[in-house]
Amino acid sequence: MADAESGVVPAVEATADDIATMEIRGAATIADAAAAALATQADRSGAESPAAFRRQLRAAARTLYETRPTAVSLPNALRYVLRGMDGETVADLRASTIARAEAFRRDLERAQETLGEIGANRLRDGDVVMTHCHSTDALACIDVALESGKAIEAIVKETRPRKQGHITARQLREWGVPVTVIVDNAARRYLDRADHVLVGADSIAADGSVINKVGTSGLAVNARERGVPVMVAAQTIKLHPDTMTGHTVEIELRDEREVLSDEERATIVGGGDDEPVADDDGLTVDNPAFDVTPARYVDAIVTERGQFPPESIVTLMRELFGETTDEPWTA
C-alpha cells in the first residue's frame, strides 16, 4: 500500500532505505536504482488525476534524493526522469515516465561500456593498477583491457572503514586478475609498483576537482610525488552542474560507529563494564565518506564522451547541462 499522504509506493521507500544503508552503493548503481524506483512508482501509482500523479512522482523523487548527498548521479538521474514525465492523462504520464527511466538506464549502461573502451586504451599489457574503493566505471576500463588480451595486475586498497576494496578484489579475481590487497596506509609504499592509480568519482566539480571516496586525495598527492598517473573514470552523469554557479559539493558524514563500535569507544574513554560511559566523554569521531582531489593531481578524467584534462571538463559540463539546473522534485 502506498503511503496514504504522499502516495509513494513501498518499493520506492525500500530502494531509498537500501541506498541510505548502502545495500545499494556506488554512484552509478545508485543512479540506476533511483531511475528504476521512479519507473516502479509510475507503474504502481494509484493516482486518479494527472496532478496527483505528478505530485506522487515528485514525492518519490524527494524520498530518493534525501538518502545520500554527495553522488550527483542521484539528482541528475531524478531530474532526467522527471523531465521526461509528459502527457495530459495518467496513462500518458505513466507511459512517458517509464519510457524515460528505461532510456536513462540503457544510456547509463552504454555510457559505462564506451567509457571502458576509452579508459582501456590508457592501460598497456602488463600494467599494474592501484584502486581505491569500488567503482564500476573504473572496473569497466580494466574489463575492456582484459577482453582485448592485455594482462593487468591490481593493487587494491582495502578502503576503511567499510572495506569496499573487498568488492573490487572479488570482481577482479573473478576476471582472473592477480590482486594484492593492502591496508590504506601502505599505499605510498606500493605506488613504487604501480603504473596507474585508477579511481571512480561521485561528483566532478566545474574546476575539475574530483569528489570520491575519502582517501582518494591523499592517494593522488602521493601518486603525483611518485610520478604515477591518476586516472578518474567517470560517466558524465557524475558531472555536478551546480558547481558551475559556485555551489560546493556536500560531503556526507556517516555514522561514527562505522569507525568505532560502542565497545571500542568504551575501551578508549575508560570505565569498566559496570561504569556507564558519560554522554559527554570528550571523544569525537568524524567519519567523512568522501574527499576532494584538486584538479592538479588528476591526469585524466575518462568519460563516455572521451578523455579530458580535468581543467577542461567545464566545457563538457556546460554543453550537457547548460548554465542552470532545477530541482523538479521541490516544485
Ligand SMILES: O=C(COP(=O)(O)O)[C@H](O)[C@H](O)COP(=O)(O)O
Ligand atoms: O566512492 C565510491 C563509492 O562510495 P560508497 O561506497 O560510499 O557509495 C565510488 O568510487 C564512486 O561512487 C564511483 O563508483 P561507480 O563508478 O560505480 O559509479
